[in-house]
Amino acid sequence: MKITTELLLALGMVLTVAGCGSDSKDDSQEAVAYVQYYNGSPDSTSTYLSLEDKDYSALNFGQAMQRYSVSTGSNSLKVIGKNAENSEVEFHAQDINLAAGDNHLFILAGDYEQTDFIDIQFTTTALNEKNDNDDKTSYMQVIGAHISKDSDDIGIYIGKKDDGFSGARYLGQIAYKDSTEPEILETGKYVVYLARAGSNEPFFTTAELSLNTKTVYKLVIRPAFGAATAGVKLDVLSGSKEVTSAPDIDEQVQFRVYNGVQQFDVLKAQIKGKSGDDHELQVGKWTISNFTPTRFGDYDVAVSDVASGEMLLNNLLVTYNQSDSKSILLYPDAEQQLRGTVISHNLTPRSYQYEVQLMNLAPGTTGLEVYFVRNDETVETADYKVTKWDFTENLKITLPRDSYTVTVVKRKDNDTLTLLHRQALQLRDNLDFTLVLTPDDTQTWGYRLQAFQ
Structure with missing residues (x-):
């Protein structure tokens, strides 16, 4: 291999990764090459991949385009985004050679002011041969990639949940802009672990990922923000445009409360988790509290008027999955009764x-x-x-x-x-x-x- 430099589920559940029929065995791979583009630049505008004969769909950070077949031979490539004047600008314009049967995952990474362009190249020949077997076992291929610019070298492991970290297969230690060699595994459910260089313990563990298609799964370590104390998430790409974004199973969440009710100067919000994670805060009229970190899970919300002590709301249930940042908005309904709703950020x-x-x-x-x-x-x-x-x-x-x-x-x-x-x-x-x-x-x-x- 050559290198050119909205469902989060709780612990114990499975993250299903979408596959794509066009990414399984390719009968015509002798005549074409394959390309896919992923926007991994966090502060970028929407960007799109442009080849000589085609402009592909614009993508925001963390989005991927479907894998497409393209003609072999010389081609011109560029990435197009927007500048401060909202006009289109070109990045990383270059001539490339697309060989028959080759697969390219193009990634825009780093800060938008000075992005990096990564070309991960691989073939599916060995995977296709492995799946041409008589024992009815199906196989997939995994590649790890590191595009979190501010993170040090990271070791990536994959294994069965019951085997734990000690029984996981080591895919390699990779620095920013690097990727691992492809590994062929049986299809099924897997857990991915990330460990810092020199450490024998993971700092990041996914829930089970359902990797059930005969395809190449790209395990992309990318930056994370907000409640993400680990600093990274794992985006899983197949050959479709769907991206499964997996946080650490123990990642914190954060909440805040907005008092949008004109008749109450100060409201008291009591937020109680089923695991004993309880919080209480007072919020003045027309103000929003600071974010408060807490453990993921389900929370009961009760709200009362500080001046009178009257209970105004006691039946709001709020769910926070790993790494969520959400605001609880308090407002009056048509009968001037207090209501609450939740929005994500x-x-x-x-x-x-x-x-x-x-x-x-x-x-x-x-x-x-x-x-x-x-x-x-x-x-x-x-x-x-x-x-x-x-x-x-x-x-x-x-x-x-x-x-x-x-x-x-x-x-x-x-x-x-x-x-x-x-x-x-x-x-x-x-x-x-x-x-x-x-x-x-x-x-x-x-x-x-x-x-x-």
């Missing part, structure tokens, strides 16, 4: 594109429109907007880095726009934003739009 850093999620917690509102208006735009000419924003609906939009006036309106039958809220928003600090709409009689038009990262 992606804490991956950003460069020039941000994901903004909008949560409508204003009872009685339907079909709202939200316009993100830049300095040279109006509501009518704004390039970025969301529509059909109903009560309790969570919508998302990707915006280029810029300054915006966020304008929330209700469109009437005669196309007249009724203004509900307007405020400035500066996308900054390289993190995504969340906007939460709630009733607030102190605001000019009766609604508050709270922004936080």
Whole structure:
């Protein structure tokens, strides 16, 4: 081999890794080569692979494109993303030779300001021959790859759950941008372990991974953020576009609470885990608490008014799987009863594109429109907007880095726009934003739009 430099399950359960029919035995492999692209640059914009005759789909960090067959011979390759002006830019332009039967996994890695391009090359000849057997045993192939720039050398192991770490097969110790030699194993369920260089104990253990297809599984060690104390996750790629992202089975989670209820100055939230992990915090009106780390699992949430001691909510159940970062949002319903909902956060850093999620917690509102208006735009000419924003609906939009006036309106039958809220928003600090709409009689038009990262 040559090297050119949304389900997380609890402990004891299985992570199913999608296979792909096009990645099994290839009858026509003598005439074509195969390519796949994975975006492993955490703070990148969406990027896509471009070959001489084809531009492939754009991918965000942690996404992969399906494995495609391409003609053999000389080809021109480049990766295309966006710059600060939201214009396309090219990276790593080069001429490559694609040989018959060769497989290439192209990876964009490192910081977006100065990315690295990795070409992992392998063949499936030995795997296909191994599967041409009479004993009906099926085989797959695994390759480990290290693309976590700030992590030291890592040893990667794979084995059966019952055999433990001591019985796992050692695939190799790899540095950033390196990969292991391919190993052929029987298909089935496996656990992957990661150990730091010189250590005899794993610092990272996956749940069981279901590797059941006669294919090549790429075990990609990539950066992780937010609650991920291990600093890495394991992304498992087959030949499809599906990526299984596996955290450490003991990875922590983190939660926070937002008080979006105008009639209560301070709320007390009691968050109780089934394993005795209990937390209590007080949250002022229109404020969100800091993230609190805790153990993964199911939590009961009870909320009371600090001033009166009245219990307002005691039946909210919140589930946190390994490495989750979630906010508990408290809001009033149409009868002014306290309710709660939960949203997840992606804490991956950003460069020039941000994901903004909008949560409508204003009872009685339907079909709202939200316009993100830049300095040279109006509501009518704004390039970025969301529509059909109903009560309790969570919508998302990707915006280029810029300054915006966020304008929330209700469109009437005669196309007249009724203004509900307007405020400035500066996308900054390289993190995504969340906007939460709630009733607030102190605001000019009766609604508050709270922004936080």
